Amino acid sequence: MKAHVANLINAIVLIIMGLWGYFETSSNTAFIPVGFGVALLFLTGGVKNENKIIAHIAVVLTLLILLAMLGMRLPKALDAGGMSLVRTIVPIVTGIVAMVAFVKSFIDARKARTAG
Numbered sequence: 001m002k003a004h005v006a007n008l009i010n011a012i013v014l015i016i017m018g019l020w021g022y023f024e025t026s027s028n029t030a031f032i033p034v035g036f037g038v039a040l041l042f043l044t045g046g047v048k049n050e051n052k053i054i055a056h057i058a059v060v061l062t063l064l065i066l067l068a069m070l071g072m073r074l075p076k077a078l079d080a081g082g083m084s085l086v087r088t089i090v091p092i093v094t095g096i097v098a099m100v101a102f103v104k105s106f107i108d109a110r111k112a113r114t115a116g
Contacts, residue, residue, distance in 0.1 A: 004048035006101035007058055010094040011040035014065065017087045024083070033091060036065040050109070059102045066095035 014037030021030035039061055046054025069092050077088035 001097065001101050002048075003055065003098075003101045003105040004044055006094075006098040007040055007047050007062070008044045010062060010091070010098040011037045011044065013037070013091050013094045014040065017091050021084075021087050032068070033065060036061055050105075055102065055105070059099070062095055062098050062102070066092065066099065069095065 014033040018030050018032070018034035018037060021027070022034075040058055043054050043058040043061070047058050069088060073088050074092065077085045
């Protein structure tokens with residue numbers, strides 16, 4: 001999967017799951033993944049154009065939200081179960097897929113630079 005596609009999917013999932021969480025719980029902290037998703041959405045064009053700086057910013061944002069989901073949100077979701085767990089697991093999976101796609105694209109870019 002291309003890095004910009006993985007980033008776009010991750011951004012959309014963060015927005016949807018965050019909004020879903022807000023409407024279900026009315027907790028303002030549910031807007032945190034929405035904010036990260038919007039930021040990643042705006043960075044998608046730069047990632048697609050292989051802008052190094054924008055791609056690295058997207059990686060840092062993806063890593064931050066992924067670590068927050070794993071470290072803070074997942075334990076609470078495991079206790080709560082149900083749809084709360086779904087709203088946590090789905091963004092974690094898309095975040096991991098996005099990170100793998102970013103790392104693969106960075107490796108491919110490095111190989112292309114050294115070969116060319």
